[in-house]
């Protein structure tokens with residue numbers, strides 16, 4: 001009954017994914033319940049990093065789907081041998097050493113990897129069924145985005161399992177692997193780019209005399225509300241933007257000044273640059 005998911009490297013992102021899966025609402029039917037592990041083994045580096053995960057799990061109460069968690073260190077091979085599914089979430093520079101250490105045990109298993117720059121081809125050196133995932137830090141709060149690409153050998157049932165688990169971090173979007181460098185920029189680095197915009201708007205409020213707390217509240221709510229408006233209206237951002245532009249009014253004046261300063265082309269060039277760096281990181285291995 002159920003299966004075991006082993007997480008290799010349970011730090012910031014590993015813990016975010018573990019909590020999302022652990023806290024997922026009770027599955028509506030038996031078919032969905034079968035997509036969840038009954039047991040998770042989180043493998044970390046030392047006693048201190050193990051304790052972090054133990055505390056995290058203790059703070060979450062019981063799992064709605066009855067998932068149990070064990071946390072260990074220095075037993076990666078043993079933990080992978082007990083698993084049907086493995087999530088690799090170490091830092092990229094440790095991935096080769098960690099995967100090399102479980103080479104025998106991981107073969108034939110479904111490997112989900114969130115390690116930046118590690119391609120499906122490279123991961124297939126260890127097992128043929130691979131799902132490569134790029135996610136982001138809002139996953140910690142259930143508002144993450146994840147782009148997923150699967151190896152050709154990954155069966156439809158395995159793809160369904162990955163989607164159900166990774167959807168728990170926020171939203172899981174399937175794309176071909178050729179889009180992964182762009183996703184690394186748009187999704188992985190994206191929060192930093194949005195935070196730059198948020199910070200700029202909040203500081204503009206301060207410059208114009210609004211206290212920091214209220215300025216940040218206003219800027220944050222404007223961002224949240226605008227995104228909701230795009231989602232709920234289904235309209236193109238340009239259409240919604242023009243609805244706010246009164247002829248001769250304030251918004252068009254602000255937009256023209258931003259365009260003069262190259263805000264839009266700066267954002268596009270910044271995202272392209274991040275994707276180019278992601279592509280180079282992948283080539284280094």
Ligand SMILES: NC(=O)c1ccc[n+]([C@@H]2O[C@H](COP(=O)([O-])OP(=O)(O)OC[C@H]3O[C@@H](n4cnc5c(N)ncnc54)[C@H](OP(=O)(O)O)[C@@H]3O)[C@@H](O)[C@H]2O)c1
Nearest residue numbers: 009010011012013043044045049089090091092115116135
């Ligand atoms: N953070 C982000 O915004 C982000 C976004 C998208 C993707 N990613 C990807 O997610 C991956 C993890 O990033 P992160 O920020 O979560 O890193 P992290 O916090 O450093 O987590 C990695 C974990 O692996 C543990 N570890 C080290 N050696 C190990 C070993 N031999 N066996 C098992 N566990 C071991 C570390 O323990 P110690 O701390 O004790 O060394 C740590 O708990 C990276 O590959 C990154 O590319 C991160």
